[in-house]
Amino acid sequence: MTKNNLFLKTLKLLKESNIKPSKKRGQHFIVSSDLLEKEIKYSEVQSTDTVLEIGAGLGTLTSALAEKAKKVYAIEKDQKLFRVLEDKLSCFNNVELIYGDALKLEFPSVQKIVSNIPYSISSPLTFKILSAKFQKAVLIYQLEFAERLTAKPGTKNYGRLTVGVYYKAEAKLLERVPRTAFYPPPRVDSAIVMLKPKPPPFRALDEAVFFEIVRFLFMHPNKKAKHSLKYYLEEKKKDLRLLNLNSLSEVLEKRARNLTPSEINMIANTLLMEYRNR
Ligand code: SAH
Numbered sequence: 001m002t003k004n005n006l007f008l009k010t011l012k013l014l015k016e017s018n019i020k021p022s023k024k025r026g027q028h029f030i031v032s033s034d035l036l037e038k039e040i041k042y043s044e045v046q047s048t049d050t051v052l053e054i055g056a057g058l059g060t061l062t063s064a065l066a067e068k069a070k071k072v073y074a075i076e077k078d079q080k081l082f083r084v085l086e087d088k089l090s091c092f093n094n095v096e097l098i099y100g101d102a103l104k105l106e107f108p109s110v111q112k113i114v115s116n117i118p119y120s121i122s123s124p125l126t127f128k129i130l131s132a133k134f135q136k137a138v139l140i141y142q143l144e145f146a147e148r149l150t151a152k153p154g155t156k157n158y159g160r161l162t163v164g165v166y167y168k169a170e171a172k173l174l175e176r177v178p179r180t181a182f183y184p185p186p187r188v189d190s191a192i193v194m195l196k197p198k199p200p201p202f203r204a205l206d207e208a209v210f211f212e213i214v215r216f217l218f219m220h221p222n223k224k225a226k227h228s229l230k231y232y233l234e235e236k237k238k239d240l241r242l243l244n245l246n247s248l249s250e251v252l253e254k255r256a257r258n259l260t261p262s263e264i265n266m267i268a269n270t271l272l273m274e275y276r277n278r
Contacts, residue, residue, distance in 0.1 A: 006060070007031040010183055013058055017084045021184055025078055026118030028182035030060050035140075035181045035192075039114055042174055042194060043138040045069050049111040052134070054102045054125065055118050057081055059088045065114055066092040073110065075102045103128060113137035113195075119145070119186065123161065130168045130197065137195040138174075146173050146191035154258045160218040163261045164211070167204075170196045202265045210268040217256035217264060225259060225267065226252035243274040 010031050014021070021027040030036060039061065045051055045068040056062045056074035058081065065072045066089070074089075075098045076082045082099050089095045098105060103124055113134050117125055119142045126149070129137060141149070144157070149165050150173045151157035165171050174192040179185040204210040216232045217225060229252060233240050245252065248270050251263050259267075 006033045006036075007183060010058060010060070013084070013088075017080065019080055019084070022078070024120070026055070026120050027057065027078070027081075028116075028184060028186045029057050030116055030181060031183045032177075032181035035177055036061060036064050038175070038192065039116075039138055039140070040064055040068060042192060043112050043114045043136065045112055045114070050108070051112045051114055052107060052110045052132075054113070054115040054129075056085055056097070057116070059085045061114065061116060062089060062095060063092070066095050069112075070094060071096065073098060073108050075100065075105060077101050107132040109133035111135050113139070116140040116182075126161075126165065126195075129195065130165065134197065139193050139195065140177060140190050141193055142186070143176060143189045143191045146193045149173070149193060153260045158257055159221060160214055163214050163218075163264065165195075166261050167200055167210075168197060170194075170198050202262050203269075204265050205269045205272045209272055210265055213268045213271075214264055217259065221257040222255055224252065225254055225256055228256060229267065238275070242278055243271070244277075245270060245274065 010029050021029065045065060047068065047070055049069045050071045050073070051065050051069045053062055053065060053072060053074045056076045062072060062074045062085070071094045073096050074085065076085055077100060082097065085097055089097065103121060109132070111134060113129060114137070117139055122141055122145045147157040148159060148161050149171045151162045172194045174194055177190040177192060179189050213232065216228050220228055230240060248267060251259065251266060
């Protein structure tokens with residue numbers, strides 16, 4: 001199918017179903033068959049795979065996945081779109097449609113997750129995906145968000161999100177996607193991102209403390225880590241003078257935005273060990 005064809009088909013389906021795309025729900029429908037092919041290619045969906053799609057929309061990606069996969073679970077929150085999906089996908093016996101809010105539903109365990117996700121819930125959805133069971137996800141995000149997911153320490157987009165994702169998965173920005181790949185086109189370009197779960201890259205003695213330190217550090221990314229740590233310890237009612245943090249002296253001189261995830265973990269682990277020793 002040519003790009004033009006999919007574009008016209010999408011407009012026609014919207015018109016026939018009397019659907020006006022809602023900005024609030026992030027409704028931007030895929031109209032590029034080139035992008036559709038790339039998503040299928042990157043996800044390497046096999047006939048043995050079960051696949052989850054979040055935000056199925058008009059079912060364009062859903063159909064393409066259903067042709068390759070053993071089974072596709074497709075979640076959609078919009079009632080009107082859900083009716084279109086029921087109608088359009090009734091010819092597939094391997095598609096299970098799930099009506100509801102992806103942030104509230106329990107995800108089925110699958111091999112692959114492939115989605116053009118609603119951008120407004122990118123962050124909570126990503127963490128929900130990362131706590132689910134799967135082998136590989138191919139997702140389309142807003143470009144800026146994709147850059148934050150995959151940023152290197154010290155760069156402009158590096159932050160709490162980067163570190164949180166780094167701890168749980170390998171994240172790769174595969175390629176940029178022009179806004180014209182969707183109708184109506186979003187205000188910004190997008191990107192295809194691959195996420196692959198992996199074991200934690202270092203041992204956090206207490207994950208909750210590690211993530212808390214991450215949160216404190218990135219509240220003031222341009223401040224030296226020692227300042228944020230001072231606030232943190234004040235809030236925890238710990239006396240800095242009673243802790244021996246000599247081994248951290250170099251790390252604490254760095255600005256938060258320049259700390260690697262492993263250095264942040266060093267801060268968290270050293271604090272925990274010092275608490276135990278007191
Ligand atoms: N995958 C389709 C549609 C992408 S637009 C395509 O590529 O053409 C994003 C879709 O997510 C919309 O259909 C929107 O209604 C749906 N959506 C928005 N918020 C959602 C949520 N919380 N849970 C499930 N679906 C949601």
